[in-house]
Amino acid sequence: GASIVATNMTKVYGSGDAAFHALGPIDLDIKPGEFVSLIGPSGCGKSTTLLMASGLEPCTTGTIKVDGKALTKPLSEVGIVFQDHLLLDFRTAMNNVMLQQEIRGLDKAQTRARADMLFDRLGLSHAKDRYPRQLSGGMRQRVSIARALVHDPSMLLMDEPFGALDAITRTQIRHDLEMLWLETRKTVLFITHSIEEAVGLSDRVLVMSNNPGRIVEEIKIDLPRPRP
Numbered sequence: 530g531a532s533i534v535a536t537n538m539t540k541v542y543g544s545g546d547a548a549f550h551a552l553g554p555i556d557l558d559i560k561p562g563e564f565v566s567l568i569g570p571s572g573c574g575k576s577t578t579l580l581m582a583s584g585l586e587p588c589t590t591g592t593i594k595v596d597g598k599a600l601t602k603p604l605s606e607v608g609i610v611f612q613d614h615l616l617l618d619f620r621t622a623m624n625n626v627m628l629q630q631e632i633r634g635l636d637k638a639q640t641r642a643r644a645d646m647l648f649d650r651l652g653l654s655h656a657k658d659r660y661p662r663q664l665s666g667g668m669r670q671r672v673s674i675a676r677a678l679v680h681d682p683s684m685l686l687m688d689e690p691f692g693a694l695d696a697i698t699r700t701q702i703r704h705d706l707e708m709l710w711l712e713t714r715k716t717v718l719f720i721t722h723s724i725e726e727a728v729g730l731s732d733r734v735l736v737m738s739n740n741p742g743r744i745v746e747e748i749k750i751d752l753p754r755p756r757p
């Protein structure tokens with residue numbers, strides 16, 4: 530996993546009269562292999578923080594560095610999962626994941642082997658040839674996790690990945706995600722509305738508040754599991 534260090538990071542959307550100070554300044558110091566959750570009310574800047582960590586949104590002021598460097602080829606180092614699975618309807622589960630191989634120009638055999646491993650770990654082995662609409666919501670989110678990890682990024686960013694799932698499905702998928710994380714030790718930034726989920730999964734929970742978005746509290750969690 531990569532380290533993620535942000536210093537005095539702010540985000541202002543728009544400009545002039547329409548300028549809106551959405552976030553910060555905030556600092557982040559996320560260690561390689563750490564699992565960090567962001568919680569806080571709607572609009573406090575959780576998604577904005579995640580997008581800046583991905584390199585998809587620039588900071589307005591301040592800096593964010595991944596492994597000590599500004600993100601130059603963001604998408605090669607990052608895997609992202611959104612609340613909406615964003616799978617392509619006309620491609621099977623495996624073909625949705627393998628699309629990354631084409632888009633990113635990855636080695637085909639290696640990517641397929643990694644996809645097979647991820648399908649296995651995520652309980653998707655029987656679902657490879659199914660289309661998204663033939664899968665449950667939980668299975669579709671599992672496929673989008675496989676897609677986010679197939680290129681072996683150094684960090685996994687998840688924006689309310691389980692927000693649309695029922696409680697039982699959430700518990701199952703959370704368990705499998707934790708097993709996979711223990712095995713791969715990606716650095717994870719995880720947005721959730723569930724304090725229970727944040728506490729159950731993370732090394733650290735960052736609590737944010739509104740107007741502008743700030744980190745107001747940091748909770749270290751000592752879970753009974755091997756440390757990174």
Ligand code: ADP
Nearest residue numbers: 542543549551570571572573574575576577578
């Ligand atoms: P959260 O994820 O905590 O709900 P967001 O990061 O999505 O918060 O949004 C933080 C604030 O910035 C909100 O007030 C939101 O309306 C605003 N915002 C987010 N994206 C944009 C954008 N592209 N343009 C203008 N304002 C935005």
Ligand code: ADP
Nearest residue numbers: 585604607608609628629632676677678679682
């Ligand atoms: P494109 O629109 O370039 O064909 P995709 O459809 O795969 O790319 O994804 C759309 C956007 O979603 C990308 O630009 C990227 O921001 C994000 N995205 C999708 N999958 C991933 C992933 N596995 N890792 C990082 N970002 C991703």
